[in-house]
Amino acid sequence: MTLRNMAAELNLTVVQDGYDDRTVERVYTSDMLSDVMAHAGEADVLVTIQAHKNTVAVASLSDIAAIIVCNDREIPDDMTAAAAGEGIAIFVTGMNQYQVSGELFTRLR
Amino acid sequence: MNAAVDLHNHSCLSPCGSLENSPSALARIAAERGVSVLALTDHNSTRNCPAFAEACNRVSIIPLFGAEATTTEEVHVLSIFGSLQAALEWGELLYAHLPDIRNDPDLVGDQPVVDANETILEFEDRFLLSAVDLSLDDIARRTIERGGLCIPAHIDRPMNSIHSQLGFVPDTPFSALEVTRVPPGLDTRGLPLVCSSDAHYPDDIARRPFRLKLEPDTSASEHAFSQIAAAIAAHAVTLPM
Numbered sequence: 438m439t440l441r442n443m444a445a446e447l448n449l450t451v452v453q454d455g456y457d458d459r460t461v462e463r464v465y466t467s468d469m470l471s472d473v474m475a476h477a478g479e480a481d482v483l484v485t486i487q488a489h490k491n492t493v494a495v496a497s498l499s500d501i502a503a504i505i506v507c508n509d510r511e512i513p514d515d516m517t518a519a520a521a522g523e524g525i526a527i528f529v530t531g532m533n534q535y536q537v538s539g540e541l542f543t544r545l546r
Numbered sequence: 547m548n549a550a551v552d553l554h555n556h557s558c559l560s561p562c563g564s565l566e567n568s569p570s571a572l573a574r575i576a577a578e579r580g581v582s583v584l585a586l587t588d589h590n591s592t593r594n595c596p597a598f599a600e601a602c603n604r605v606s607i608i609p610l611f612g613a614e615a616t617t618t619e620e621v622h623v624l625s626i627f628g629s630l631q632a633a634l635e636w637g638e639l640l641y642a643h644l645p646d647i648r649n650d651p652d653l654v655g656d657q658p659v660v661d662a663n664e665t666i667l668e669f670e671d672r673f674l675l676s677a678v679d680l681s682l683d684d685i686a687r688r689t690i691e692r693g694g695l696c697i698p699a700h701i702d703r704p705m706n707s708i709h710s711q712l713g714f715v716p717d718t719p720f721s722a723l724e725v726t727r728v729p730p731g732l733d734t735r736g737l738p739l740v741c742s743s744d745a746h747y748p749d750d751i752a753r754r755p756f757r758l759k760l761e762p763d764t765s766a767s768e769h770a771f772s773q774i775a776a777a778i779a780a781h782a783v784t785l786p787m
Contacts, residue, residue, distance in 0.1 A: 469710070470619070470711060470712045470713060471712055474713040474714075475713070487619060489618060489619065489681035489683065489684075490681075491619065491681070491683070491716050494714075494716065495712070495713070513684075515683070
């Protein structure tokens with residue numbers, strides 16, 4: 438499954454579309470960015486509610502290709518701009534972190 | 547005049563603050579312990595600042611006014627102003643961004659709004675420890691636009707700090723970083739460092755002020771604020787550690 442397939446299958450809203458469509462193998466779910474930095478490992482996708490530009494900085498440091506923001510949180514413009522600069526995808530969904538994690542776990546098992 | 551300045555203190559309005567830590571107790575005890583300039587920074591609220599202004603006036607201590615916001619990242623950050631009015635407007639902004647969750651006094655504590663004589667005027671019923679829906683960057687930008695000092699609190703603590711929530715100091719134009727020890731254990735990007743008491747109980751009051759030189763005729767809050775802001779920006783403050 439690639440990032441674009443994932444967005445389509447989970448019906449995610451695409452907020453930042455300027456990214457390379459790489460294969461999704463690992464996912465990490467966390468709302469604490471210091472934890473993401475310490476434990477995300479080689480995750481391709483971060484599932485979180487942290488909708489601000491520091492999430493993009495952490496994703497970039499951790500080589501995460503896409504951020505899925507849950508609970509329909511609003512994405513500030515500076516977050517989208519930062520992600521565009523780094524080539525990191527941003528998706529938004531009304532699902533919560535548990536639901537998104539479950540959907541992805543089932544597909545990647 | 548070499549003055550002790552303490553920029554981070556809670557009153558009884560903060561649910562985690564002692565009911566004994568009224569604005570008047572804060573002012574009186576800090577004055578007894580030699581503090582010259584004292585800021586009140588309750589969690590996400592400035593509603594005890596009017597009482598604090600009056601209480602400081604009675605004991606000839608210079609008050610500054612602000613709040614310790616909890617950002618969307620759940621980072622604690624101080625916004626401090628020289629003007630009571632600016633702080634009250636800041637409090638209204640935070641309140642507008644604070645989720646409407648009720649405080650349960652049995653779980654965390656009461657949130658009394660008081661006057662300078664320790665009379666309870668009312669209880670704040672919205673839970674003040676929630677996160678506002680403003681990011682750390684938003685809070686910093688808006689504080690500085692309004693002429694305030696923006697200082698992330700206790701950046702080296704294991705809870706609600708830049709270190710615990712982000713893991714790094716972001717490229718945001720903070721006025722300074724508040725530390726509890728030096729060095730604080732993460733890259734501070736060359737920003738000025740300050741320390742403060744973060745007093746929740748009377749015993750905490752004046753435990754960790756920093757020092758700087760104030761002009762001898764300083765008595766007004768705005769005059770003190772501008773000198774403190776300049777000294778911090780020039781890294782011209784002395785930490786006790």
